[in-house]
Amino acid sequence: MTTHNNLINGSWTPGKTTSPNTNPSDLSDVIGQYAQGDASDVDAAVAAATAAFPAWSVSGIQARHDALDKIGNEILARKEELGDLLAREEGKTRPEAIGEVARAGQIFKFFAGECLRLAGESLPSVRPGIGVEITREPIGVVGLITPWNFPIAIPAWKIAPALAFGNCVVIKPADLVPGSAWALADIIHRSGIPAGVFNLVMGRGRIIGDALVQHPDVAAISFTGSVGVGRGIAEACVKSGKKVQLEMGGKNPQVVLDDADLAQAVELSAQSCFYSTGQRCTASSRLIVTDKIYPAFVQALQERMAKIKVGDARAAGTDIGPVVSQAQLEQDLSYVEIAKAEGAVLATGGSRIACHTGSGKEGFFMQPALLVDSTPQMRINREEVFGPVASVIRVQDYEEALAVANDTAFGLSAGIATTSLKYASHFKRHAQAGMVMVNLPTAGVDYHVPFGGRKGSSYGPREQGRYAQEFYTTVKTAYTLA
Numbered sequence: 001m002t003t004h005n006n007l008i009n010g011s012w013t014p015g016k017t018t019s020p021n022t023n024p025s026d027l028s029d030v031i032g033q034y035a036q037g038d039a040s041d042v043d044a045a046v047a048a049a050t051a052a053f054p055a056w057s058v059s060g061i062q063a064r065h066d067a068l069d070k071i072g073n074e075i076l077a078r079k080e081e082l083g084d085l086l087a088r089e090e091g092k093t094r095p096e097a098i099g100e101v102a103r104a105g106q107i108f109k110f111f112a113g114e115c116l117r118l119a120g121e122s123l124p125s126v127r128p129g130i131g132v133e134i135t136r137e138p139i140g141v142v143g144l145i146t147p148w149n150f151p152i153a154i155p156a157w158k159i160a161p162a163l164a165f166g167n168c169v170v171i172k173p174a175d176l177v178p179g180s181a182w183a184l185a186d187i188i189h190r191s192g193i194p195a196g197v198f199n200l201v202m203g204r205g206r207i208i209g210d211a212l213v214q215h216p217d218v219a220a221i222s223f224t225g226s227v228g229v230g231r232g233i234a235e236a237c238v239k240s241g242k243k244v245q246l247e248m249g250g251k252n253p254q255v256v257l258d259d260a261d262l263a264q265a266v267e268l269s270a271q272s273c274f275y276s277t278g279q280r281c282t283a284s285s286r287l288i289v290t291d292k293i294y295p296a297f298v299q300a301l302q303e304r305m306a307k308i309k310v311g312d313a314r315a316a317g318t319d320i321g322p323v324v325s326q327a328q329l330e331q332d333l334s335y336v337e338i339a340k341a342e343g344a345v346l347a348t349g350g351s352r353i354a355c356h357t358g359s360g361k362e363g364f365f366m367q368p369a370l371l372v373d374s375t376p377q378m379r380i381n382r383e384e385v386f387g388p389v390a391s392v393i394r395v396q397d398y399e400e401a402l403a404v405a406n407d408t409a410f411g412l413s414a415g416i417a418t419t420s421l422k423y424a425s426h427f428k429r430h431a432q433a434g435m436v437m438v439n440l441p442t443a444g445v446d447y448h449v450p451f452g453g454r455k456g457s458s459y460g461p462r463e464q465g466r467y468a469q470e471f472y473t474t475v476k477t478a479y480t481l482a
């Protein structure tokens with residue numbers, strides 16, 4: 001079986017050990033062996049990135065544009081093959097996985113353009129005869145720590161702006177899904193960028209991630225993952241003076257008002273709660289439904305859920321693939337039990353099942369769960385599950401719906417289904433979330449505009465679009481005597 005090594009200073013470098021990458025749709029299918037590095041690999045990667053930084057930070061914008069554009073083109077040309085790998089290692093369906101790969105390619109092409117658009121300002125000084133220029137410069141070596149749920153898109157949306165603005169990169173992908181990140185590293189390696197500018201170190205979060213966060217020569221950390229790990233990283237970065245950007249959890253509300261188009265509200269709720277196995281930080285998990293539409297909505301959503309086919313991510317006809325791991329499956333199932341114990345009623349789903357094709361292959365398949373008669377204080381409505389589990393809260397009117405939607409420690413994405421312009425406008429202004437959706441699923445974002453949240457969901461500057469430069473550059477103000 002092929003062993004996939006780390007990329008350090010332009011060379012494929014074995015780790016101290018290897019780890020198998022297993023298909024969650026078929027536990028007998030081992031995709032490959034992937035290097036497991038240690039702190040000495042992080043030291044070597046950071047040293048290579050530090051050595052490469054002086055030249056890369058002043059490299060021409062045309063060269064940087066061309067490298068990123070080439071990377072984007074190869075990703076797009078190979079989207080079917082890379083999408084198949086992604087579906088095989090992470091468990092989202094093939095169409096979803098191909099879409100994610102295409103997103104990664106588009107992100108590289110967008111940031112190729114951003115290389116050419118980086119601008120400064122020129123102002124007069126308040127002191128006569130002096131000119132002021134404001135420019136942006138790269139920050140240095142950036143450490144990128146990424147999660148398992150978007151194995152290529154999240155690495156892409158951190159790597160592409162980092163390189164575009166002249167930084168050098170050490171990335172640690174999630175150890176559950178190293179295959180897509182390794183394939184991306186291979187494409188970047190062959191794009192012709194100088195050795196050391198981009199480095200990949202695979203391995204355990206507590207070892208590789210922690211070594212990156214603690215490293216004195218790393219100037220900034222961008223992290224996506226769980227709240228607990230994110231907060232620990234933020235504390236360590238503040239202590240050592242590193243710039244830090246965190247994207248963490250969500251408990252995204254989907255409000256459904258009496259005046260909503262019922263079929264549309266049901267479809268967008270099914271999409272954002274259960275598709276991609278509910279494993280999106282933007283997924284809805286709290287359905288906040290006003291009194292009069294509640295019975296029809298719950299009934300119609302259950303009917304829609306009955307049509308969802310759960311099974312092998314790569315099989316034709318699958319709507320929802322497996323949960324990513326045994327640990328995540330146990331977490332999802334345990335939250336169904338916690339909700340029941342607290343008084344919510346399980347309307348449908350919520351147990352481990354076999355693949356809809358009857359393949360007999362063992363995978364982490366779970367029937368999407370809908371819990372009704374839940375209340376805002378229940379744990380199911382306060383803690384992130386990160387699986388195909390949604391709960392419904394009944395409210396009297398829009399005002400109560402908004403209050404319940406905002407009654408959370410998180411603030412990533414929030415949605416409303418309504419035909420009322422008045423309520424849609426009010427919700428856009430008053431939902432305490434970084435992203436608001438009107439008559440659209442809470443999940444489903446563009447790649448060229450800012451992504452991020454408020455409260456416990458995010459920390460630091462926004463990712464994506466032209467706002468990405470806030471994190472990946474530092475501002476310089478220069479005064480010149482005329």
Ligand SMILES: NC(=O)C1=CN([C@@H]2O[C@H](COP(=O)(O)OP(=O)(O)OC[C@H]3O[C@@H](n4cnc5c(N)ncnc54)[C@H](O)[C@@H]3O)[C@@H](O)[C@H]2O)C=CC1
Pocket residue numbers: 145146147148149172173174175203204205206208209210213224225226227229230232233247248249250280281328331384385386
């Ligand atoms: N907001 C999001 O997009 C995501 C949220 N999650 C949440 O996190 C939960 C657990 O998933 P995990 O993959 O275990 O998330 P995690 O936060 O443990 O892992 C995310 C990344 O951080 C690394 N990491 C782990 N411990 C670290 C440490 N001490 N220092 C530095 N890096 C470290 C991991 O190896 C991985 O690359 C999920 O159930 C879900 O609730 C998970 C994935 C994505």
Ligand SMILES: O=Cc1ccc(S(=O)(=O)O)cc1
Pocket residue numbers: 150153154280281282442443444445446
């Ligand atoms: O973090 C990457 C990411 C998050 C969400 C989505 S979407 O909401 O499913 O579009 C895509 C990429």
